[in-house]
Amino acid sequence: MASLADKIYLNSPHFFQGILISFYNYRAYKARYGKFYKDYLNEYKQSEKIKLNELLEIQDKKLVDLFNHAKNNSQFYYDLYKDIHLKEGSSLNDIEKLPIINKELLRKNISNISTIPKNQGVISKTGGTTGKSLEVIYTKKNLQERFAILDLFRNSHGYELGKKTAWFSGKNLLSKKDIKKNRFWKTDSFHNVRYYSTFHIHQKYLKFYIENLIRYKPEFMVGFPSTMYELAKYGIDNKISFPSGTIKAIFPTAETITQELRFVIESFFKTRLYNQYASSEGAPFIIECNHGRLHQDLRSGVFEVLDENNKPTNKGRLVVTSFTSYGTPLIRYDIGDVIELTNEKCTCGNSNPIVKSILGRISDYIYSEEMGKINLGNVSNCLKGVTGVIKFQVIQNVLHEIDIIIQTDESFKKKDELVLLRNFRYRLGNKLKINLIKSKNIHVEKSGKFRIVKNNLNL
Incomplete structure (x- = not known):
């Protein structure tokens, strides 16, 4: 059943819907860009060039801090870790002593896992594409830290909040009148963002999306790559020429990037796609540098790649520990994705280890x-x-x-x-x-x- 706010929105004129979206975003941005945000942005910016051994020392200390916080503030982790201790200097080697948890275990015990009440944090829900959705709580500091990491990545490729952006996300923003008018977008004019529906990617509608993108002239595109791929494929198949130099960068979210998908999107929109990996639950970040290499961000968490026997391997399932998950701690969390590592080095100056490829969810x-x-x-x-x-x-x-x-x-x-x-x-x-x-x-x-x-x- 739709909420009162949803009913008001859906029955409002198109122009007023844009105002409501701007107001919603204002409130969301206020939480994301609070008093801790700039401090985190500067901290991560200054430590971008530090050496691997220093990164590992930071990672080791952060792991102990998270472990102690979870054990002292979560009934679930207290019971799970009551006979286990981690100490600085050896925590990364001893992490295998900790049991691995999965999404179902997290979901069943969520009330005993979270360390703060909902009204003291920010709620995040997973999309539910692999089953029932999961609700976690971020502390306000952790939320701002995550957006600092994400924005620093996007800033390195030219993006800044307020620059004209086309966003393809899971928000259901259209009314029946919009569909009749072949209008598949809503605009937050205050923040310079146009949201395009990902629920109406049908062959008969795609030309309207592309025509509007050409008129709107966004500098950046963000969102589900599967939607951008459908648009790009349609444009190529129908010999539509997207204006060169319009889009400066594309930032995909939520889905795995294949070589075919990247090639088609970059070919049609005539720009570079820069990949990053995280999750709604709060997984640590993997980000693509200017040289096109994927780097683990060791400051944001621990990445373990394990085989079927839970032993380290170069290609296997990803188990994460997130340093930005103090509200609902994720420690040795089997997130359901598969990645492949490499020992190669990158010449971009970033010392964080390289991920050869993100292969997507095990269910895929x-x-x-x-x-x-x-x-x-x-x-x-x-x-x-x-x-x-x-x-x-x-x-x-x-x-x-x-x-x-x-x-x-x-x-x-x-x-x-x-x-x-x-x-x-x-x-x-x-x-x-x-x-x-x-x-x-x-x-x-x-x-x-x-x-x-x-x-x-x-x-």
Whole structure:
């Protein structure tokens, strides 16, 4: 049921809706950019060039501080750690003594995990694309620290708050009148941000998005890359020329970046995409530098990459400990993503270790008993050599069968169907049953995100 505020918003004129959005953002920015924000911004800026051994010393001390805070202020962690102690100088080596927790354990015990009441912090909710949403509490200081880290990253690529920005997020801001008028955006004129709906990325609407982006002339684009990809793909397919030099940088959020996705987005919008990794729960940051390399930010937390036996490996599931999660501590939290590390060094001057690739959520794969796990990148590459597919989604509900839902246009022919199935067979083997289902529209998640792969197995 819609709240009173939602009803007032949806029944207000278009111009007044923009004012309401500006007012909402004013309140949100007030919390994000409070009295601690500038101090954190300066602290992180000054320590950008420090050496790895100093970063590890900072990380070690922060780990002990977080551990003690959680143990002293959370009933859940007190019970979990009552026989465990960490001390400065050896905490990073001893972190494996701490039990690993996952999202379900966090969700079931959330009331005993949080260290402050909701009215003393800022509530953050995960999107729920992998199940029921999770609600965590940030301290006000931690929230401002996280935005300082994020803004420092974006500032390094030219962005500043107030510069004209196109934002693609999960906010459901449109009325029925907007849809009838082919108006798929709302503008916060005070903060110079235009929000584009990610719930209406349909072939018949995409030209209106692109035409408006060209007229609006944003300097930056932020948000779900799957939406930007659909727009870019449509623009390329329809030979639309996006004005060169308009967009200075693109900052994707929430979704995994594949090489194909990056190539298509950068080609159409004629600019660079700069990736960063964090999470609504409060995971530490991985950020892309000007040299195109992904760096762990050791000041924001601890990154462990573990195999199936919880032993360190170069490519495996990511377990994080976040130094900006004092309200709802995340310590050795199995976040459900997979990353690959490398020992290579970067010449940008940042000494933080390099991440070779972020491979996405563990659930973003198809499992074939014959071939093993086929990850998101390989699934998305099944469109190579295929024309006429507007959008597709792969769903696996049972072990021996998958559904491939495709949305096509008139150029999709029988030969394209055969190539598509052949590409999947090459990756999945011959034993898995494939159901090809044609659909007029494939829906996004309630959060506004679109998932190419939905694996509902409990493997």
